[in-house]
Amino acid sequence: MIQTILDALSFGGLYGLAALGIGLVFGVMRLVNFAHGELIAIGAYLLVITVPSLGLPAGIVIAVVGTALLALLMELGVFKRLRSAGPAVLLVASFGVSVLLQRLYEVIFGALPLSAQVAPWMNGVIDIGGTTVTRGSIVTIILALVLLGGMWFFIDRTTLGLQIRAASSDFQTARLLGVRSNRVIGAAFVFSGILAAAVAFVAVTQRGSVDPLFGVNITILALVGTVIGGLGSLQGAALGGFLVGSTISLLNAFLGNYRVYTYTWLFILVIIVLLVRPGGIVSSKAAKERV
Amino acid sequence: MSIESSSAASTSAALPSSAVPGVTRFHWPELAGPIAVVVAVTYVVSSLGASSSFLVQGTLVTLVMVLALQVFIGNSGVLSFGQAAFAMVGGFASGLATAPVKIKENVLSDLWEPLKVLSMGVWPSLLLAVIVGMIVAFITGLFLMRLNGLAAGIATFALLMVADNIFFNWKKIGPGPQVLPQVPKFQFVDEALALAIIALVVVYFMGISRRGRLLRATREDGLAARALGTSVWRLRVLFFTVSGGVAALSGAMYSHHAGAVSARDFYLGFTFTTLAMLVIGGVASVWGAVVGTLVVAAIGEVLLRLEQGVEIGNVLIYLPNGARGVVIAAALVVMLIWRQRGLTGGREFSLPRFRR
Numbered sequence: 069m070i071q072t073i074l075d076a077l078s079f080g081g082l083y084g085l086a087a088l089g090i091g092l093v094f095g096v097m098r099l100v101n102f103a104h105g106e107l108i109a110i111g112a113y114l115l116v117i118t119v120p121s122l123g124l125p126a127g128i129v130i131a132v133v134g135t136a137l138l139a140l141l142m143e144l145g146v147f148k149r150l151r152s153a154g155p156a157v158l159l160v161a162s163f164g165v166s167v168l169l170q171r172l173y174e175v176i177f178g179a180l181p182l183s184a185q186v187a188p189w190m191n192g193v194i195d196i197g198g199t200t201v202t203r204g205s206i207v208t209i210i211l212a213l214v215l216l217g218g219m220w221f222f223i224d225r226t227t228l229g230l231q232i233r234a235a236s237s238d239f240q241t242a243r244l245l246g247v248r249s250n251r252v253i254g255a256a257f258v259f260s261g262i263l264a265a266a267v268a269f270v271a272v273t274q275r276g277s278v279d280p281l282f283g284v285n286i287t288i289l290a291l292v293g294t295v296i297g298g299l300g301s302l303q304g305a306a307l308g309g310f311l312v313g314s315t316i317s318l319l320n321a322f323l324g325n326y327r328v329y330t331y332t333w334l335f336i337l338v339i340i341v342l343l344v345r346p347g348g349i350v351s352s353k354a355a356k357e358r359v
Numbered sequence: 360m361s362i363e364s365s366s367a368a369s370t371s372a373a374l375p376s377s378a379v380p381g382v383t384r385f386h387w388p389e390l391a392g393p394i395a396v397v398v399a400v401t402y403v404v405s406s407l408g409a410s411s412s413f414l415v416q417g418t419l420v421t422l423v424m425v426l427a428l429q430v431f432i433g434n435s436g437v438l439s440f441g442q443a444a445f446a447m448v449g450g451f452a453s454g455l456a457t458a459p460v461k462i463k464e465n466v467l468s469d470l471w472e473p474l475k476v477l478s479m480g481v482w483p484s485l486l487l488a489v490i491v492g493m494i495v496a497f498i499t500g501l502f503l504m505r506l507n508g509l510a511a512g513i514a515t516f517a518l519l520m521v522a523d524n525i526f527f528n529w530k531k532i533g534p535g536p537q538v539l540p541q542v543p544k545f546q547f548v549d550e551a552l553a554l555a556i557i558a559l560v561v562v563y564f565m566g567i568s569r570r571g572r573l574l575r576a577t578r579e580d581g582l583a584a585r586a587l588g589t590s591v592w593r594l595r596v597l598f599f600t601v602s603g604g605v606a607a608l609s610g611a612m613y614s615h616h617a618g619a620v621s622a623r624d625f626y627l628g629f630t631f632t633t634l635a636m637l638v639i640g641g642v643a644s645v646w647g648a649v650v651g652t653l654v655v656a657a658i659g660e661v662l663l664r665l666e667q668g669v670e671i672g673n674v675l676i677y678l679p680n681g682a683r684g685v686v687i688a689a690a691l692v693v694m695l696i697w698r699q700r701g702l703t704g705g706r707e708f709s710l711p712r713f714r715r
Binding site: 149167336 | 438506507510512
């Protein structure tokens with residue numbers, strides 16, 4: 069029972085982090101970034117390749133820097149040139165970038181999974197009041213709390229964070245007031261890359277291997293979380309991701325033999341939430357249709 | 360869809376529409392042109408040999424799917440990822456109705472009894488697929504078409520995920536994770552060609568119909584259209600249903616083209632390819648759907664041949680494996696940056712003008 073709750077919390081934390089990374093970029097430029105999954109995948113590739121020879125700390129640094137750089141490259145190479153495009157064009161473009169990177173990974177790293185033990189102690193168990201729980205779920209919860217707290221500090225207490233919030237709620241007015249749009253969007257991409265690296269670390273320790281489609285599943289679910297949480301609201305994105313992750317974990321635990329239908333129930337719930345609250349659970353003013 | 364930003368940098372979720380507001384009256388070249396191009400390409404390429412003939416047939420199947428996307432996305436401006444779900448429904452309906460009863464009994468032992476004994480010819484099975492596809496699209500559309508913009512996009516995506524999850528696991532209504540084999544194949548390329556032409560005609564006339572024009576009016580300015588008494592929801596449900604029927608036809612054609620069908624044939628890769636074709640050609644016109652399909656299919660085929668190696672004189676030219684996927688995805692991204700309205704710019708086919 070305790071393990072079920074911890075699993076739900078750690079799954080929720082993981083998807084919350086992924087959804088926050090997507091929500092950051094969505095907030096400042098209305099881009100639903102499908103290619104976030106490929107940021108997670110490159111983070112996992114870098115970890116799997118560097119950790120066995122260079123050790124865990126160096127591997128994490130390389131993964132974080134590499135992922136943030138790829139995120140920035142995406143923005144400079146593609147999305148910067150699509151500033152005037154509507155959200156649907158941006159969505160299709162990010163779909164294209166996502167498939168492009170998957171194919172590139174296939175060419176560079178091969179289609180077969182690469183495996184390595186990144187942090188084997190995460191899979192061990194510890195004893196809490198007579199019940200054993202996996203270390204990984206505890207570490208994931210702590211990591212999610214620390215990163216969410218760090219992001220909160222950054223967004224709420226720094227000038228750049230203030231600019232990101234301003235741009236999220238009204239981009240045009242923020243620009244008029246002297247917020248440098250390219251800098252803010254670039255920063256949002258870099259931070260979404262850092263969050264993607266954190267997600268990659270947790271996911272790759274759980275699965276132990278990485279393939280070109282590594283990030284697709286997490287991203288699809290986190291994306292859905294971002295949308296049902298509330299478009300344009302960062303708290304909403306994190307909350308939505310958390311809800312999707314913990315719902316999956318709970319459905320898996322309670323559906324028993326019918327757990328293959330977890331996604332059916334999850335996505336039916338998603339459609340219901342969207343029908344009841346099209347703007348998301350935490351709907352911001354900026355996302356509402358004005359008449 | 361906020362009014363204060365209805366300038367060039369619109370924040371509405373609509374895809375970029377044509378600079379020309381769209382077709383309002385019937386101009387015969389707009390229909391005859393694409394048909395002539397499709398017929399010519401079909402017969403020229405299929406005369407090159409059996410493998411080329413198979414390739415053309417597959418392209419025609421894809422063309423029908425891209426037309427299904429065009430009739431809904433192009434006219435309504437709402438992005439939908441869900442049409443592949445209707446192709447899945449159509450493919451299974453048609454495949455199960457035509458595969459030999461003995462095969463179904465041996466391979467698919469868990470199948471629901473009425474589906475096991477169901478047996479009909481290829482043409483009736485296509486009709487069945489269209490009807491089933493339209494029913495499913497109508498019922499889901501009643502709910503999904505209440506949504507706008509990105510919420511609609513994500514909800515249709517959720518529909519695709521649900522359909523994939525159900526068809527991949529529920530062995531009573533289909534092959535589950537297996538492949539349904541021994542579906543009777545089309546004999547000639549003409550059958551797929553005839554069906555593609557029917558789809559072209561249906562999609563074109565839906566676009567120029569009164570309701571098609573009204574739906575495009577809601578795409579251009581949803582509030583103004585609503586203020587004039589248009590029910591956006593009804594129009595979208597109608598076009599979603601028609602699109603579902605055409606998508607189901609494409610799925611059914613796929614099962615008779617490949618001679619087999621499985622759930623993962625209509626998943627993310629299929630959705631990506633067909634959507635990319637539509638966007639590359641130009642979302643706002645039927646001609647765009649045709650151009651996008653033919654261009655992407657041609658590029659894909661050339662790259663495939665290059666991957667296998669082509670000998671020009673004494674030099675063997677070949678691309679590394681996997682280059683094909685990279686180039687097609689890169690082409691989509693470059694196309695979106697270079698021409699956001701696609702190769703045709705969303706215009707319909709027109710004859711070159713010789714007189715001033």
